[in-house]
Amino acid sequence: MTQSTPAPVVSSTLHGNVLVLAIDHPPVNALSVDVRRGLLAAIEAAELDAAVAAVLIVGAGRNFIAGADIREFGKPPLPPLLPAVCNRIEACSKPVVAAIHGAALGGGLEIALAAHYRLAVAGAKLGLPEVQLGLLPGAGGTQRTPRLIGAAAALDLMLSGRHASAEEAATLGLVDRLGTSDDVLGEGLAYVRELLAAGSAARPTRAADALADEAASRAAIDAARKQTASRSRGLFSPLKIIEATEAALTLPFDEGLALERKFFLECLESPQRAGLVHAFFAEREVAKAPETRAATARPIASVGVIGGGTMGAGIAVAVLDAGLPVTMIERDDAALARGKAQVERVYDGLVAKGRISADAKAAALARFTGSTSYDALAQVDLVIEAVFEDMAVKKAVFTELERVCKPGAILATNTSYLDIDDIAATTSRPADVVGLHFFSPANVMKLLEVVVPARVSADVVATAFEFAKRLRKVPVRAGVCDGFIGNRLLAVYRTAADYLMEDGASPYQIDRAMREFGYPMGPYQVVDLAGGDIGWAARKRRAPTRDPRARYVQIADRLCERGWFGQKTGRGFYLYPEGARTGTPDPEVEAIIDEERQRAGITPRSFGDEEIVRRLMCAVINEAANVVREGIALRPLDVDVTLVHGYGFPRYRGGPMKYADMLGLAHVLADLRTFEQEDALFWKPSPLIVELVERGADFASLNGTDA
Ligand code: 3H9
Numbered sequence: 011m012t013q014s015t016p017a018p019v020v021s022s023t024l025h026g027n028v029l030v031l032a033i034d035h036p037p038v039n040a041l042s043v044d045v046r047r048g049l050l051a052a053i054e055a056a057e058l059d060a061a062v063a064a065v066l067i068v069g070a071g072r073n074f075i076a077g078a079d080i081r082e083f084g085k086p087p088l089p090p091l092l093p094a095v096c097n098r099i100e101a102c103s104k105p106v107v108a109a110i111h112g113a114a115l116g117g118g119l120e121i122a123l124a125a126h127y128r129l130a131v132a133g134a135k136l137g138l139p140e141v142q143l144g145l146l147p148g149a150g151g152t153q154r155t156p157r158l159i160g161a162a163a164a165l166d167l168m169l170s171g172r173h174a175s176a177e178e179a180a181t182l183g184l185v186d187r188l189g190t191s192d193d194v195l196g197e198g199l200a201y202v203r204e205l206l207a208a209g210s211a212a213r214p215t216r217a218a219d220a221l222a223d224e225a226a227s228r229a230a231i232d233a234a235r236k237q238t239a240s241r242s243r244g245l246f247s248p249l250k251i252i253e254a255t256e257a258a259l260t261l262p263f264d265e266g267l268a269l270e271r272k273f274f275l276e277c278l279e280s281p282q283r284a285g286l287v288h289a290f291f292a293e294r295e296v297a298k299a300p301e302t303r304a305a306t307a308r309p310i311a312s313v314g315v316i317g318g319g320t321m322g323a324g325i326a327v328a329v330l331d332a333g334l335p336v337t338m339i340e341r342d343d344a345a346l347a348r349g350k351a352q353v354e355r356v357y358d359g360l361v362a363k364g365r366i367s368a369d370a371k372a373a374a375l376a377r378f379t380g381s382t383s384y385d386a387l388a389q390v391d392l393v394i395e396a397v398f399e400d401m402a403v404k405k406a407v408f409t410e411l412e413r414v415c416k417p418g419a420i421l422a423t424n425t426s427y428l429d430i431d432d433i434a435a436t437t438s439r440p441a442d443v444v445g446l447h448f449f450s451p452a453n454v455m456k457l458l459e460v461v462v463p464a465r466v467s468a469d470v471v472a473t474a475f476e477f478a479k480r481l482r483k484v485p486v487r488a489g490v491c492d493g494f495i496g497n498r499l500l501a502v503y504r505t506a507a508d509y510l511m512e513d514g515a516s517p518y519q520i521d522r523a524m525r526e527f528g529y530p531m532g533p534y535q536v537v538d539l540a541g542g543d544i545g546w547a548a549r550k551r552r553a554p555t556r557d558p559r560a561r562y563v564q565i566a567d568r569l570c571e572r573g574w575f576g577q578k579t580g581r582g583f584y585l586y587p588e589g590a591r592t593g594t595p596d597p598e599v600e601a602i603i604d605e606e607r608q609r610a611g612i613t614p615r616s617f618g619d620e621e622i623v624r625r626l627m628c629a630v631i632n633e634a635a636n637v638v639r640e641g642i643a644l645r646p647l648d649v650d651v652t653l654v655h656g657y658g659f660p661r662y663r664g665g666p667m668k669y670a671d672m673l674g675l676a677h678v679l680a681d682l683r684t685f686e687q688e689d690a691l692f693w694k695p696s697p698l699i700v701e702l703v704e705r706g707a708d709f710a711s712l713n714g715t716d717a
Contacts, residue, residue: 020048022055027063028202029056030195038076039069041095041117043088045079049121050090053099053106064105064206066198067125069112074134077116080143083278083287092117092149093271096124100150100214105205109198110134110185115173120149122185123158126213129201130176131189139171143290144247144283144662148274152254153266157218159183161255162230168251169234169242216263227259244528245662247277281672285664289654292647292665295715297479299460299487299644301471308418308473310480314339314386314393316407318349321424322396324452326378327356329394331453332480335377337386346380353378356453384410387419392477394446396424399547404428405436412437420470422446426497427548430463430490440465444474447494449656457656458483459494484655489642492552495652498637499630499666504545505692506629507533508563510622512607514614517583518595523619524626528660533626534583536658537566538576538593542583546570559691565606569599628681628693631670635696638667638712646709667709679703 019035019042031052033039049067056062069075078092099106099121108114108122110130115137122128122136130136138147138155146152147168155164159182167174179185189197234252242248250273257266277283315326316339326336330353338353340346357371379386387393393415395407404423411421421443423433434443445461458481460474471487478485488494493501507520521532537545546567556562569582576582577591584593607614617625634649643649650665663669670678678699685693702708 018048019044020052022052024061025066025199026203027061027206028066028199029059029062029064030066030068030199031056032068032070033075034070036071038073038113039071039118040076040079040081041092041121042079042082045075046090046092046095050095050098053095053102056104057102062104064107064202065102066195066202067099067106067108067121068195068198069110069118071112073112073118074108074110074114075118075121076113077118077139078149080287080290083143084284092120093267096120096149097267100124100126100216102126103212105202105210105212107198107202107205109189109194109201110136110176111192111194113173116140116147116151117149119184120147120151120154123154123215124150126215127187127201127205127210128185129187129189129198130179130185131192131194131197132176133192134176134179135173136176136179136184137171137173138168139173141169141245141247141251142171142286144245144280144286145277146247146251146254146270146273148270148277150267150270152251152270152273153258153263154215155184156227156255156258157215160223160230161227161259162233165230165234165252165255168255169238169248224259231256231259244526244660246280246282250277282662284672285660285662285668288647288664288668289650289661291715292651292668292713293484293655295645295713296484296486296648296651297475299471299475299485301462301468301487302475305468305472307476308391308420308469310334310391310420310473310477312337312390312392314390315396316393317396317398318345318352318380319396320352321448321450321452323349323352323356324450324454325394325396325424325448326353327374327453328448328481328483330374330377332482333377334480335379337390338378338380339384339387340380340382342382346382350378350380356451384414387411387414389416390419392420392422392473394422394424396448399426399428401428401432404433408433408436408443412439418442420444420473422474424448427493429492430461431465434463434465441467442470444470445488445490445494446474446477447488447496449496455656456482456484457496457652458485459488459496459652459656460485461488461490461494463490484651486648486652486655487644488648488652489640491637491640491642495637495643495649496656498642499633499649499653500657502629502633503626504533504537505563506626508565509561509689509692510617510625511565511603512563512610512612513617514607514612515617515622516595516600516603519617519619520622520626523622526619527623527627528663529658531658535593538582538584538586540576541578542566542570542575557691561689561692563606563610565603568602568606574599624681625685627666627669628678628685630666631678632682632693632696632699634666635698635709638709639696639698645713647713647715671708671710675699675708676703 021032023030035045056065106125107127108125113135140147163182180188238248254270257269312335313329314337315322318340329336340349360366430445434440444466447459449455449457458478475485517534524532574581580586585596637643646667650667653659654661654665682695
């Protein structure tokens with residue numbers, strides 16, 4: 011039997027006297043060990059080959075190079091390392107040109123920066139996104155970028171991780187030439203020939219003067235330090251990016267490179283890197299629900315949205331932004347006018363902030379129509395209901411949808427808690443009914459829980475995922491239960507916080523501890539922002555089915571009874587004098603908490619911030635394990651993505667399940683056993699955690715990925 015040799019990931023083809031090195035390593039030409047080896051060997055061969063006058067590096071497929079191979083992080087590095095490959099390219103005595111199309115990111119851009127000349131065609135995206143993975147550019151990026159474009163622009167790219175367009179890259183000086191067509195090979199070859207004809211020689215970036223404008227560079231470093239202290243609080247790699255950039259200004263190139271390498275390895279070892287890389291892969295993995303493989307999505311060309319409140323309007327904007335027409339239904343003209351005004355307000359805000367142009371707003375609104383008659387939905391492909399959270403109201407809506415919608419239309423509910431199986435049962439087409447749970451503001455928040463009731467057909471679920479992709483959302487598949495994945499976990503998080511509050515911690519201490527942990531806001535700040543009345547209504551709704559043995563903390567109810575619903579009423583857990591958005595602690599709230607403690611016969615005790623975090627996280631991890639065990643979430647990583655994208659869980663910790671794995675599940679179980687002594691009902695360890703600890707396994711083992 012003959013065995014075919016696999017095509018090389020780096021091919022060398024001589025075009026006249028120009029050697030074209032093409033990287034062909036799908037899906038994104040990441041710089042795996044094979045690519046590094048191939049590039050190094052090819053550049054060395056080019057150096058020795060008298061027939062080669064210059065080298066052109068291009069990427070095959072849709073991208074130049076998307077960066078280092080992220081799957082290799084955390085594994086022992088195999089030589090040649092990327093910095094060595096970049097240095098070898100730069101040291102080539104013949105001109106080396108990079109011709110960029112698609113993504114040139116991270117190590118991919120670093121390869122281009124090590125080349126002597128750069129060309130980019132329209133549509134190219136250039137960036138140093140390592141910071142989003144808890145890293146810094148580790149193959150010369152921190153040293154070469156400031157030399158090419160100055161410290162301020164380099165820091166902006168490295169600290170934001172954003173992608174610059176080809177045009178911006180040319181303006182910055184990151185590339186020398188803009189291609190005029192999308193034929194990257196042709197453009198690249200023409201550019202190389204032009205350089206050769208002009209007698210242009212190899213031009214190592216390391217030779218550039220990093221301190222062309224010392225005062226401006228210093229000012230940029232100082233500004234970056236200040237900005238990072240507030241915007242990237244708790245993050246490790248931004249600080250290292252700034253230090254490495256400073257080294258580019260003050261140290262000889264090779265010393266700067268050595269420092270960059272040291273910092274890179276420190277970042278690589280950090281738990282933040284592990285958390286962020288987990289988040290990167292998990293965000294991509296969630297989109298691959300089984301139904302997306304098993305079924306073909308139905309086409310969606312028009313969407314109906316029922317309800318013009320905050321949620322309905324936000325959903326309408328999200329759909330309009332995806333280029334689809336929206337028909338909004340409201341019960342009367344006044345409500346419809348309010349809904350339309352709400353949509354317009356969102357666009358006005360975007361125009362005012364410079365996020366979109368007035369023309370883009372007009373184009374989006376031209377796709378919007380409203381009606382007070384359900385008949386207007388007769389031809390739409392998908393309807394999303396976002397009316398008041400009440401089963402009778404929802405059922406009435408679905409009865410109407412049943413009447414007016416064409417066969418094959420998908421009927422979606424945006425319910426946050428209600429039983430979608432029950433809603434589906436009111437129609438004769440339960441196979442078309444699905445949950446699309448958006449998060450407010452719906453045009454901003456990335457998370458979309460795709461809630462899968464028992465009788466829905468696979469192609470409807472596949473359509474929901476396809477639709478999420480069009481809306482640029484991160485879809486997570488969830489099963490039906492009270493609160494699905496996210497709100498079910500939010501409920502235990504809040505309950506654990508309430509127990510701590512009644513037992514002695516102040517809401518302000520709890521909020522501070524959770525902010526220190528990495529949440530943008532503590533749980534009580536969130537209540538005040540969302541409106542205490544919302545949770546109050548949910549608690550009242552659940553009261554009849556609440557387990558009578560379960561401990562129930564009434565503090566929040568006492569505040570709601572006084573009409574203290576948070577920011578919108580000027581006070582909640584915090585005081586908001588004169589419409590302030592940042593609250594101040596309220597001594598009256600503390601007095602109410604004291605009264606409630608006395609009423610419940612509790613002698614308050616003090617808690618350290620560390621214990622507060624431990625208890626809240628244990629509660630969430632434990633319930634999350636139940637959510638996975640019951641199949642409500644497909645895998646632990648689905649829980650992680652839900653909390654990171656919908657609930658402010660710090661991305662650099664990966665999500666609660668990744669965090670639990672990093673703590674060690676045995677450690678989590680030991681905590682649960684301790685807390686169980688106080689309240690056996692609330693803290694009962696999930697059988698899944700017990701089983702995993704017995705097997706010496708972790709949550710990651712259930713993800714079915716190696717990432
Ligand atoms: C770095 O470079 C460090 C250096 O400075 C120093 C080193 C010493 N590696 O996103 P997509 C996979 S750090 C491995 O769905 P798109 C991805 O998982 C790196 N795999 O496509 C997915 O796999 P699957 C800095 C990667 O078209 C598939 O490719 N670079 C990598 O929407 C398609 O991805 C970055 O951070 C990778 N580097 O977007 C760039 N990248 O099919 C990260 C992607 O199994 N990548 N995959 O699910 C991106 O931003 C986007 O993938 C990109 C394409 C814009 C390129």
